[in-house]
Amino acid sequence: MFPIFITMICSFVMLLGCADTSEKKIKIGLSISSLRVERWPKDRDIFVEEAEKLGAEVIVQSADEDVNKQNEQAENMITQGVDVLVVIPQDSIAAAQIVKAAHAEGIKVIAYDRLIRDSEPDLYISFDNERVGYLQAEYLIRHKPKGNYFLLGGDPGDNNAQLLREGQLRALQQAIDNGDIQFVADQKHWAVDWDPRDALNKTEQVLTQTNNQIDAVVASNDGTAGGVIQALEGQNLDGKVLVSGQDADIAACQRIVKGTQTMTVYKPIKQLAKEAAHAAVALAKGETVQNANQTVNNGVVDVPSILLTPIQVDKDNLDEVVIKDGFHTREKVYQTQ
Known part of the structure; x- marks a missing residue:
């Protein structure tokens, strides 16, 4: 009887030990x-x-x-x-x-x-946002090396918007120094909360102020690019003015296929x-x-x-980068469903 009792106590202690050492769910x-x-x-x-x-x-x-x-x-x-x-x-x-x-x-x-x-x-995990901004502006300056540029920033309270602007200016600096491009609106416009409606309103203002004399818009993401393009459509300038973006949103990819948005940056x-x-x-x-x-x-x-690392995307590599990665289906991008 006594050995059985000891065995029971040992088993109970072992069970307690197992409970104590089990990992708590994170x-x-x-x-x-x-x-x-x-x-x-x-x-x-x-x-x-x-x-x-x-x-x-x-x-x-x-x-x-x-x-x-x-x-x-x-x-x-x-x-x-x-x-x-x-x-x-x-x-x-x-x-x-x-x-x-x-x-x-x-x-x-x-x-x-x-x-x-x-x-x-304790940790910051992201894409290199200064690099994203650089890729946006570098693409535009490569395809439109001279003209009037409108820089539309993201939300001013978002640190990423500041990093994007740093990269954009780095890509454009040589053309600025050479006098090849001029900024309209003095780099002062930012889309509050990344709101496409705010982007639309500010682009309409700048189009009015410049009498539609804009050659390229460095839009900081695809949502604001959508607002920019809506404003351009109102003046029959969609597809004629270069527009950047980022995020490869489905609507942006569809606009790239259509030819109204020039590029995006895929992350x-x-x-x-x-x-x-x-x-x-x-x-x-x-x-x-x-x-x-x-x-x-x-x-x-x-x-x-x-x-x-982010990736430049335009109509030439949209299938290879965005669709092949499974981010969107080809049917949705090309609207063949």
Whole structure:
């Protein structure tokens, strides 16, 4: 009887030991500035699927382009006990509050696609946005080496918009110095919240001010490019004025086929979202993040960074790059369904 009793006690202790050493399921908070932009639902779905494959649970919140709402949602996820916060900030400076609140609770923060400034995020993962801007303007200047250029920036509160502008100016600087191109509107126009309607209104203003004398528009993403092209259509200038973009949105790809949008910059978001999911799980486990071999200064620190490579896309390589990668189907792009 006594040996049986001892055996039962040992078995119970072993069971307790197993319970104590079992791994707690990792919980990740994904804070998205908005789901109104076409690409963000894709990022979300790929990220969640990959994180779940790695055994993590993901809580997703969208702030609907509201800075205060995003901060409140992040606080709520911190309260729910997430191990890592992945943040697509609505405002690069305001999101510093999220980083500080998370760090106060020992929670790691990844800045996804947009850098968070004035704080110390644990990782920044994005495409090289200065390079994106360079590719936009470089394509246009190669195809329109002289003329009047209209630079339309993205949201002024988004650090990416500033990086894009740096790259755009770097590509255009030689032509500016040579007097080959002139800026209309003195580089002062930015599309608030990346809103296509704001892009439309500002392009209409500039067209009126210049008596339609515009040769190229450096639009910073595909959404704003759509607003620009709508304004050009009103003056029968669509297809005659070069227009850039980025993100390879389905509408932009259709416009490239049609000839009203000149180019876009494709950013393979499948790779970005999967890398971010793996990085989030690694940080939650206290492991070193693979491929974080670069840094980007955010005004406070050099943030460890993973920067992926963007690709110029026009009508000549649209099939080879965007469709072959599975980002859109050929039927949707060419509207043959």
